[in-house]
Amino acid sequence: MAALDGLPPLREVIATHGIAAKKALGQNFLLDLNLTARxxxxxxxxxxxxxxxxxxxxxxxxxGLLAEGARKVLAIEKDARCLPALAEIADAYPGRLEVLNADALAVDPLAHLTPPIRIVANLPYNVGTELLVRWLTPPAWPPVWQSLTLMFQKEVAERITAQPGDKAYGRLAILARWLTDPRIVLTLPPEAFTPPPKIHSAVVHMTALPEPRYPADGKVLNRLVAAGFNQRRKMLRASLKGSAPDIEAKLEAAGIKPTARAEEIGLESWCRLARIVAASGSGA
Structure with a gap:
């Protein structure tokens, strides 16, 4: 890949610009350009x-994104040390790379982007889950993005793609499957990174559905799911006790055993319960 874009290998770039990865920023650099192209x-x-x-x-x-033909890349980078290296890439791809030196949690990128939009990132570990939840909970659906292709710690990727009954199944899996088709497309060992993290990583690809998989009020669904999984060892009649009056009757109306636990309940049943709770006036 270095031969394609005329730029030096990443190890050389890091050495030239003194960009040692900082743990405080959740940085682990992926240096293999074959992997970034994948x-x-x-x-x-x-x-x-x-x-x-x-x-x-x-x-x-x-x-990798530019070499694979991206019309434009908007890169948001908090670490100013990386800006000279990114400027060199911008010079190699005139007019196709814009860099914002900003905190991704504090900036609205939409003013810099033209649809259709895809989000692709090796997310910093310390903000990855928060960014994902933001992207999955826009004010209206469908969102402005077509798909998310994101790298997480492997255990987080498994939480996103988990099925009912899985140990990793929880709020993240329900939210992701309600709105997208999530799947793990690549798993990477620690030694693929500099410095090597203590965990494996995985890339999850999520294609936005044109509308949620089942009808439900998102705020009510989120509230119920959060309550259920915050006390996942309890039966739902106990963990959801404060979520709505007469919760046992509502669980039964949704076809859910009040003695079941959150991890046993599939997405469709959670959405059915959310509709019943919302219809009773016990919404968000």
């Missing part, structure tokens, strides 16, 4: 899309 390809055809990338670091994935 992640870019997992996002699909980017030639007619603007791409939002959070936490590009020295720009390995950025280079």
């Amino acid at each position: 992640i870019a390809r997992a996002a699909g055809d980017l030639s007619k899309c603007d791409v939002l990338e959070v936490g590009p670091g020295p720009g390995g994935l950025t280079r």
Whole structure:
């Protein structure tokens, strides 16, 4: 890949600009340009899309996205040390890379992007889940993005793609499957990164559904699911006791045994319960 874009290997870039990964920023750099190209390809055809990338670091994935034909990449990078390296990439791809030196949690990228939009990122571990939940809970659905292709700690990726009964099944899986088709497309060992984290990582690809998989009020659904899984060892009649009056009758009306636990309940049943609770006036 370095031969394609005329830029030096990432190890050389890091050494030249003194970009040692900082634990406080959740940084673990992926230096293999073959792997970053695979992640870019997992996002699909980017030639007619603007791409939002959070936490590009020295720009390995950025280079992959541009080499795979992204119409434009907006890279949001909090660490100012990375800006010179990203500027070199911008010079190699004139007019196709815009860099914002900002905190992704504090900036609205939409003013810098033109739909269709895809989000592709090796997310900093310390903000990955929070960003995902934000992207999955916009004011209206469908969202402005077509798909998310995101790297997480493997255990977080498993929480996103878990099925009822799985140990990892919880609020994240329900939210992701309610609104997207989530699947793990790539798993990476610690040694793929510099410095190597203590855990494996995985890339999850999520395609936005045109509408939620089952009808439900998102706020009510979120509230019920959060209450159920916050006390996942309790029966639902206990964990949801404060969520709505006469919760046992509402659980039974939804076809859910009041003695069941949250991890046993599938998405469709959670949505049915949310509709019943909302209809009773016990909404969000």
